[in-house]
Amino acid sequence: xxxxxxxxxxxxxxxxxxxxxxxxxxxxxxxxxxxxxxxxxxxxxxxxxxxxxxxxxxxxxxxxxxxxxxxxxxxxxxxxxxxxxxxxxxxxxxxxxxxxxxxxxxxxxxxxxxxxxxxxxxxxxxxxxxxxxxxxxxxxxxxxxxxxxxxxxxxxxxxxxxxxxxxxxxxxxxxxxxxxxxxxxxxxxxxxxxxxxxxxxxxxxxxxxxxxxxxxxxxxxxxxxxxxxxxxxxxxxxxxxxxxxxxxxxxxxxxxxxxxxxxxxxx
Amino acid sequence: xxxxxxxxxxxxxxxxxxxxxxxxxxxxxxxxxxxxxxxxxxxxxxxxxxxxxxxxxxxxxxxxxxxxxxxxxxxxxxxxxxxxxxxxxxxxxxxxxxxxxxxxxxxxxxxxxxxxxxxxxxxxxxxxxxxxxxxxxxxx
Numbered sequence: 001x002x003x004x005x006x007x008x009x010x011x012x013x014x015x016x017x018x019x020x021x022x023x024x025x026x027x028x029x030x031x032x033x034x035x036x037x038x039x040x041x042x043x044x045x046x047x048x049x050x051x052x053x054x055x056x057x058x059x060x061x062x063x064x065x066x067x068x069x070x071x072x073x074x075x076x077x078x079x080x081x082x083x084x085x086x087x088x089x090x091x092x093x094x095x096x097x098x099x100x101x102x103x104x105x106x107x108x109x110x111x112x113x114x115x116x117x118x119x120x121x122x123x124x125x126x127x128x129x130x131x132x133x134x135x136x137x138x139x140x141x142x143x144x145x146x147x148x149x150x151x152x153x154x155x156x157x158x159x160x161x162x163x164x165x166x167x168x169x170x171x172x173x174x175x176x177x178x179x180x181x182x183x184x185x186x187x188x189x190x191x192x193x194x195x196x197x198x199x200x201x202x203x204x205x206x207x208x209x210x211x212x213x214x215x216x217x218x219x220x221x222x223x224x225x226x227x228x229x230x231x232x233x234x235x236x237x238x239x240x241x242x243x244x245x246x247x248x249x250x251x252x253x254x255x256x257x258x259x260x261x262x263x264x265x266x267x
Numbered sequence: 268x269x270x271x272x273x274x275x276x277x278x279x280x281x282x283x284x285x286x287x288x289x290x291x292x293x294x295x296x297x298x299x300x301x302x303x304x305x306x307x308x309x310x311x312x313x314x315x316x317x318x319x320x321x322x323x324x325x326x327x328x329x330x331x332x333x334x335x336x337x338x339x340x341x342x343x344x345x346x347x348x349x350x351x352x353x354x355x356x357x358x359x360x361x362x363x364x365x366x367x368x369x370x371x372x373x374x375x376x377x378x379x380x381x382x383x384x385x386x387x388x389x390x391x392x393x394x395x396x397x398x399x400x401x402x403x404x405x406x407x
Contacts, residue, residue, distance in 0.1 A: 019273055026279075029308035031292070034275040053307035053314065055292075060275065063296055068273045168318045170305070223305060225315040 004076075005043040007102065011074060012037040017100050019064065021057045022076040023047040032057060034064070048104070056176040056219055058084040062093060077101035080217035083250025084176035087215050090256050093179050136160040139221075139229050143236055158203075158233070164226035165197045171206065171220035171230050177213050177249075184209070203233070211237035212258045215250040274298065279306055283379040284319045285405040287311060291323055300324045360396065369397035378405035 004022075011017045017037075024033040024045040030052035035042050057075055064073060075081065082101055088094045132141055132149075137157050146154060172178050172185060184190050184205050191201050214234040221231040241247055245257040275296050282289040282303075290309020294302035303323045307314035326332055336352035337344040347355075363371055374392040376385050385403070392401045 019275070029279070031279060031308070032277050034277075036273065038272075055304065055307070060277070060294065063294065063301060064273065064275050067296055071273055166317065168316060169321060170316060173321050174304070222307075223315055225312075225317070 002046055002048060004048060004102070005046045008035065008046070008074060009040055009043055011100065012040055017072045017074040019071060020074040020076075021061055021064075023052045023055075032060065034060070054078065054080070054217070054219060054222075056084070056174055056217075057081055058088060058176045059174075061099065062088070062179070065094065065098060072098070072100060074100040074102060076104060078104050080215060080219075081176075083215035084217065086250050086252050087177050087213065087256075088179070091177065091179055091213075132157075137229050137232065139227065139232075141229065141232060143232065143239060146232070146236070159200070161228045162200060162203045163197050164228060165202070166226055167196060167198045167202065168225060170223040170225065174219045174223045176217060176219070177215060203228075207233055207237045210234040212241040212245070212247060212256060213249055214238050272297075277304070279309075282316070282320045282323050284317075284323060285378050286403075289316055289320055291316065291320060293324055300327050364396060370400060372396055372398055373400035373402070374398075376401065376403040378403060 008017075008020050008022075011020075019037065020035040022033060022035060023030050024035075024042070025031075025047055026033070026045070030047055032055040033042075033046075035046065057077075058081060061073060061075055064071065075085070077085065082103060085094065085099055085101055089096050132138060132145060135157070137146065137160075149157070169185065172183065185202060190205060192199050211234075214237065216231065216235060216238070218231045220234070221227075221229060224230055238249060241249075241257070247254060247257050249256070275294075277292045277294055279290060279292055282291045289312035290306030292304040292306050293300055294304065301324065303316075303321055305312060305314045305316040305320070312320075335346045336349055338347040338352060338355060339345075360372065374388065374396075376388050380388070389401050392398060
């Protein structure tokens with residue numbers, strides 16, 4: 001049994017947690033899994049998260065917490081998961097002591113100090129080396145490279161990327177900080193319906209809403225069937241907030257310059 | 268801890284909407300289906316889904332879902348028993364086939380059925396009725 005499994009087992013025994021969200025191996029594939037104290041033997045198939053695909057465990061956590069407010073739940077927290085949890089507390093979706101994150105550092109994000117780590121995506125280490133593609137923005141372009149371009153060209157290149165969109169809403173659906181009850185992306189007054197690719201407003205509204213909230217986990221980009229470099233887009237939106245307010249989403253202890261109303265947890 | 272037993276599972280399965288066969292994870296909370304996520308280990312979709320796939324759980328508990336066979340009578344569509352509905356289908360299929368021939372009937376299969384169910388369906392269409400008029404909802 002992994003050391004991690006032993007740790008979780010002991011947390012079950014002391015009653016510090018009743019359930020644990022992590023990953024297990026089932027039928028030859030790695031799946032997100034909710035381990036519970038009444039079936040501790042399941043921990044034998046627990047996987048260390050570093051080698052498995054990432055799922056937004058925080059989204060599953062929120063669903064469970066809403067149905068079982070008294071439950072104390074542990075969560076396998078890579079750096080992106082930890083940032084998401086911090087942001088969800090700021091968004092009034094979780095109480096600070098409600099979750100027991102077990103940290104597994106492994107993140108290539110700018111929002112974390114260990115940016116040299118590119119365990120999950122070795123390509124990100126090469127960011128920028130390939131330069132801009134002929135069309136569009138490309139997955140390996142850096143913000144610095146992009147900002148050197150004239151505004152008009154930058155806009156044209158983003159439009160080329162957005163033209164690939166099939167409006168699956170995947171970027172929003174997998175987003176760990178998407179907690180809104182109503183979504184502007186489904187408002188037909190803001191975004192005309194019945195056309196593909198969707199109106200430019202679709203991407204601009206989402207980008208503006210991510211500014212100051214995006215925890216740069218990159219799950220949106222992984223979920224995008226059209227391979228639009230969304231992570232880069234939201235990094236750009238975040239950078240504006242950082243320059244204006246000195247705020248980085250997901251950072252502990254800092255309060256967000258943004259307030260969202262009407263988001264109080266149903267508890 | 269909450270009084271009710273806390274149960275949450277993610278069930279890997281295949282999207283029912285078309286012939287692509289994308290892998291999905293169904294989110295089940297306390298016995299109730301609440302969401303769909305793309306399955307990253309599925310070789311077909313590699314963690315991506317289309318708009319329909321993300322809503323693959325929605326019809327299951329939809330209040331609009333038909334849970335009984337309906338028969339069209341003078342007053343409109345009325346709930347009926349399976350026996351009555353099947354008897355009606357058999358009688359009418361027979362009648363139409365005798366009067367106009369087997370090619371006057373067409374069959375429309377569903378991607379929501381299993382492979383085996385669709386096999387039986389086409390067998391029924393070709394061997395029992397005697398026509399090749401068969402298609403399905405997932406022609407892409």
